[in-house]
Amino acid sequence: MRNYLPYLGALLSGALGVLAFSPFDLWPLALVSLLGLCLLTQHASPGIAAKRGFAWALGLFLPGLWWIHVSMTLFGGLPLPAAFFLVALLAAYLGLYTAAALWLGQRLMPSPVLRVLLVLPTLLVVADWLRGWVLTGFPWLWFGYSQLEGPLAGLAPILGVQGISWLLSFSAGALWLLLRRNRAWWPGLVALALWAAAFGTGFIQWVSPTQSSRFALVQGNIEQSLKWIPGQLELSLERYLGLTLPERSAEVVIWPESALPASEQHLAPWLQQVDALMQERGQSLLTGIVSRPSEEDVYNAVITLGQSPDPYGPGHGNRYYKQQLVPVGEFVPFGSLLRPLAPFFDLPMSSFSRGGVEQPDLDAAGRHFSVAICYEVAFPGLVRANMKPDTDYLLTVSNDTWFGQSIGPWQHQQIARMRALELGRPLIRATNNGVTLVTDEKGRITASLPQFEEGVLRAEVTGMSGLTPYARFGSGPLLAWLGLSLVIAGVGCRQRDRAWSLEKKSLFK
DSSP: OGGGHHHHHHHHHHHHHHTTSTTTOOTHHHHHHHHHHHHHHTTSOHHHHHHHHHHHHHHHHHHHTGGGHHIIIIITOOOHHHHHHHHHHHHHHHHHHHHHHHHHHHHHOOOHHHIIIIIHHHHHHHHHHHHTTGGGOOOOOOGGGGGTTSTTGGGHHHHOHHHHHHHHHHHHHHHHHHHHOTTOOHHHHHHHHHHHHHHHHTTOOOSEEEEEEEEEEEEOOOOHHHHTSTTHHHHHHHHHHHHHTTOTTOSEEEEOTTOSSSBTTTTHHHHHHHHHHHHHHTOEEEEEEEEOSSSSOOEEEEEEEESOSSOOOTTOSSEEEOOSOOBTTTBOTTHHHHTTTOGGGGOTTOOOOOOOSSOOOEEETTEEEEEEEGGGGGOHHHHHHHOOTTOOEEEEEEOGGGGTTSSHHHHHHHHHHHHHHHHTOOEEEEESSSOOEEEOTTSOEEEEOOTTOOEEEEEEEEEEESOOHHHHHTTHHHHHHHHHHHHHHHHHHHHHHHHHHHHHHHHTO
């Protein structure tokens, strides 16, 4: 039984990390969770460290991603045991990256000081990056997100969310050394200095205000189970238009992802009437919608109506097509094999096409909007690439109704807010049933609506100009530091081995 206690401790330590993320926002627990990982692995062999690292990752990802089962059971028709198996399979797959990082760290770097301070933090960041890239990527539960309300948030506009993740891992290593060796006090001082510097940079204003716009974000709160049934289309049209008509003071009205349960082409006559109405009122409307320009192509899109440089028509230029699709939800790998197995693999609208890269900003009411649709906002490189120097606002539309009253939508809004902080732009986030919100350029919520309520969020938001260091240079500075860390660790290890070799020779003379 005693042999299993370290693995149980690893599971519990990983699960503790879930509480660092939204909606719990107990950000110090991220450091505690990573310290637990160090305590349980750094005295072990490479194989044992990898196994305990895998257990730690299971503890993080299985409860942290359990919200995914809601879409599988309520909307995909899977029984709960099958959904548990699939979420556990996903958690196990994600845990392999952490296990590989622990194994490599133990195998390649014998010096515990160099390993926990330079090698392991680098490998954990690389593991996160690989999880967010391989097989289209799943970049969720990166520990940097948990610090949005903490003192490390100021590092995001400089090094991005992964820079925060690195500093957390470095700090956990410094704490481990402090607990293990009384004389190893200097790494703790370095960590404190870095925390103080990160806190101080949070007061730097990297961007400058331009002009304000008045927004009305419409939250329709339409049940996902009802959205696509016959007869619901007319009710959806009435609800969204009914909530919009009183908002005469808004310059820009925003409806969420796929707000209307029909294709743009099917709704074209109605959309032209709404376009004329918005033109008459001097307003712009941005709405998520499914666009099917041909039998072969169907896109998850955001289009503009009303005050816009291009008059509305199916295929007009002022639109955005989603680039990063959700596996299974928007495209099914090996669909011909998987779709017959269960209704879960044949959800409505699960055969989307990918939008092109380098799409222009949307222009509405004379403002420029960089768009990320739902899942896309979790990819920092994509959102950064989408943003232009003259972008005024980040806009993300979403439909988290698939995940009910789980923690998933709260994790999602936290990720979206980090993009605002990284890039120095206010974030406008419109959803079907929450979390609908507006932030300033530092990711701080300035207005929001309660979940699961029909309503309109009214907000006046000031646009921003200028570029943060992260917006300008991306992950380049962080990657350079990670590479330098490995070089320093390698040189330090060789010097230690040389000194040890000389000492042995002197003993045998």
